[in-house]
Amino acid sequence: MLDAQTLPALPCPDCGTEVAPHFLICPGCHRLVHAEELKKFAAEAAAAEASSDWTAALVAWRSALELLPTTSRQHQVISGKITEIGWRIDAGPARAPETTPASGGWAGGAAGLGTLGLMLWKFKFLAGMILLKGKFLLLGLTKLSTLLSMFVTLGAYWSLWGWPFALGLVLTTYVHEMGHVMAFRRYGLKADAPMFIPGFGAFIRGRQAITDARQEAQIGLGGPLWGAGAVAICLGLSLATGQLIFAGIARFAAVINLFNLIPIWQLDGAHAFKVLSRSQRWLATAAASTLWALTDQSNQIGYTVLLFVTICSAYQAAFVTPPAKSDRLSAVEYIGLMVLLTLATWFPIPLP
Numbered sequence: 001m002l003d004a005q006t007l008p009a010l011p012c013p014d015c016g017t018e019v020a021p022h023f024l025i026c027p028g029c030h031r032l033v034h035a036e037e038l039k040k041f042a043a044e045a046a047a048a049e050a051s052s053d054w055t056a057a058l059v060a061w062r063s064a065l066e067l068l069p070t071t072s073r074q075h076q077v078i079s080g081k082i083t084e085i086g087w088r089i090d091a092g093p094a095r096a097p098e099t100t101p102a103s104g105g106w107a108g109g110a111a112g113l114g115t116l117g118l119m120l121w122k123f124k125f126l127a128g129m130i131l132l133k134g135k136f137l138l139l140g141l142t143k144l145s146t147l148l149s150m151f152v153t154l155g156a157y158w159s160l161w162g163w164p165f166a167l168g169l170v171l172t173t174y175v176h177e178m179g180h181v182m183a184f185r186r187y188g189l190k191a192d193a194p195m196f197i198p199g200f201g202a203f204i205r206g207r208q209a210i211t212d213a214r215q216e217a218q219i220g221l222g223g224p225l226w227g228a229g230a231v232a233i234c235l236g237l238s239l240a241t242g243q244l245i246f247a248g249i250a251r252f253a254a255v256i257n258l259f260n261l262i263p264i265w266q267l268d269g270a271h272a273f274k275v276l277s278r279s280q281r282w283l284a285t286a287a288a289s290t291l292w293a294l295t296d297q298s299n300q301i302g303y304t305v306l307l308f309v310t311i312c313s314a315y316q317a318a319f320v321t322p323p324a325k326s327d328r329l330s331a332v333e334y335i336g337l338m339v340l341l342t343l344a345t346w347f348p349i350p351l352p
């Protein structure tokens with residue numbers, strides 16, 4: 001660990017005043033202390049943008065942002081750039097980079113179909129990622145803290161449900177968390193590897209501030225998106241092998257991912273709701289209450305979780321001020337995930 005206080009003060013290159021290392025502005029001449037580094041990052045970002053490497057551009061801009069006082073005009077300009085590049089990343093290869101994003105609202109069936117297509121493209125991309133790029137998935141396992149916390153959780157679940165179910169639960173949770181890590185990286189943000197907490201799940205801690213609400217929502221939804229992918233793979237394995245254990249794992253993982261969609265506190269759903277308009281929130285409430293009404297009461301956990309999703313969505317829709325600009329993709333993903341995960345909990349397999 002590096003304590004900024006113990007670093008030596010350096011003279012300002014412009015006026016020679018001693019400047020403490022955590023200062024961003026020289027107290028003597030009021031110029032930016034890190035002007036040289038800022039120039040370097042700006043050049044890196046420009047080069048990355050020129051070659052359409054948007055994630056690399058975001059990494060450079062975010063590094064620059066950390067060297068600027070939050071009240072400065074440069075900070076504002078670069079935050080704007082980060083938001084704009086986030087849009088380009090999400091637009092995917094199919095869309096021209098110059099298209100300006102459509103703001104929220106549900107008008108226009110064609111636009112809705114476009115969003116659906118984009119979501120399908122993303123799902124295909126994600127499925128390919130999970131199946132083919134296993135290398136990235138293993139990345140989190142190189143961290144000792146992740147491995148240790150994972151083994152402790154595995155041990156706890158093992159004593160409750162036996163090792164196959166315990167392993168399935170830990171692995172599906174891990175895939176969910178890596179979905180968040182992947183989204184962090186896509187937007188050029190640094191994030192720690194997942195930490196497991198037995199009985200609770202796991203969490204990821206970001207190491208840089210997320211300046212854009214839509215990127216925050218997409219990072220929040222990244223976990224359940226990958227989690228749903230893991231559920232689908234488990235269901236596929238169950239159908240292919242006839243082993244009930246896979247269906248049991250799929251069903252339990254589906255409930256956990258559904259739980260994470262409750263729009264409250266620090267749960268993934270709360271991040272997504274930050275960019276949902278009032279009407280989108282009511283639509284999510286209607287979807288949740290319909291699914292809840294259709295869910296068999298014998299499916300106790302799923303039934304209860306959906307009730308919580310309904311109550312919290314309705315609360316958000318009625319009482320929490322919606323954002324000035326909503327995001328249709330996040331709304332479609334949120335509601336789509338809720339439907340798919342609920343269907344997975346209906347799978348007729350008893351929990352162990």
Ligand SMILES: [Zn+2]
Nearest residue numbers: 223224260268
């Ligand atoms: Zn999550």
